[in-house]
Amino acid sequence: MTTNMRTAGFVKSHSQSGKGPVIVQVLPALVRGGVERGTIEMARxxxxxxxxxxxxxxxxxxxxxxxxxxxxxxxxxxxVKNPLAWSSLRRRVKRILKDEGADVVHVRSRVPAQIALPAAKSLGIISVSTVHGRFQNTSR
Incomplete structure (x- = not known):
């Protein structure tokens, strides 16, 4: 059995809908770039x-x-990088996750992770994160 077959079986067995997995990807924006291209390819x-x-x-x-x-x-x-806005955004993400019947949440960036991961955790939804590069603090 290949890794893809095992993964597909695992995700399908954990689907809330029983029809196949509902996978939610979260990223800042859909403009040109590798993260965005990967998001579209993954969705397909x-x-x-x-x-x-x-x-x-x-x-x-x-x-x-x-x-x-x-x-x-x-x-x-x-x-949005303003932590004061995150609480409201978390509630909105949580509502989307519930409404869509999310089985897995895939965060693709640091700031969306701060918003989406706590929402997923509060609902008991499996979450994964992709790291695309190392963050360097340049404000010293």
């Missing part, structure tokens, strides 16, 4: 495997690619 793979692909971001020109492949996009400013 999720749909091709019989799952439901959901993306939460502040939007951007690449949203049309998600629409074209049948993914669901929720526009929410999850890239």
């Amino acid at each position: 793979a999720i749909i091709d495997a019989g799952g439901k692909a959901v993306v939460i971001s502040s939007g951007g020109p690449l949203v049309r690619h998600l629409d074209r492949i049948g993914a669901v996009h929720h526009t929410l400013p999850v890239g």
Whole structure:
């Protein structure tokens, strides 16, 4: 059995809907870049495997690619770096996760992780994070 088959079996057995996994990806925006391209490719793979692909971001020109492949996009400013806004955003993300029946949350950036991971944890939803580069504090 290949790793992909084992993973697919695990996720399918943990699906709340019973129809296939609902996987929610969270990133700041859908503009040009590797993170964004990877998000679209992952959404396509999720749909091709019989799952439901959901993306939460502040939007951007690449949203049309998600629409074209049948993914669901929720526009929410999850890239906001003001911690005072995070509590409200967490509640909104939590509502989306509940409404969509999320099985897995995949965060793809540092700030969205601060917002989405606590929301997922509070609902008992599996979460994963992709690190695309090392953060360097330049404000010294």
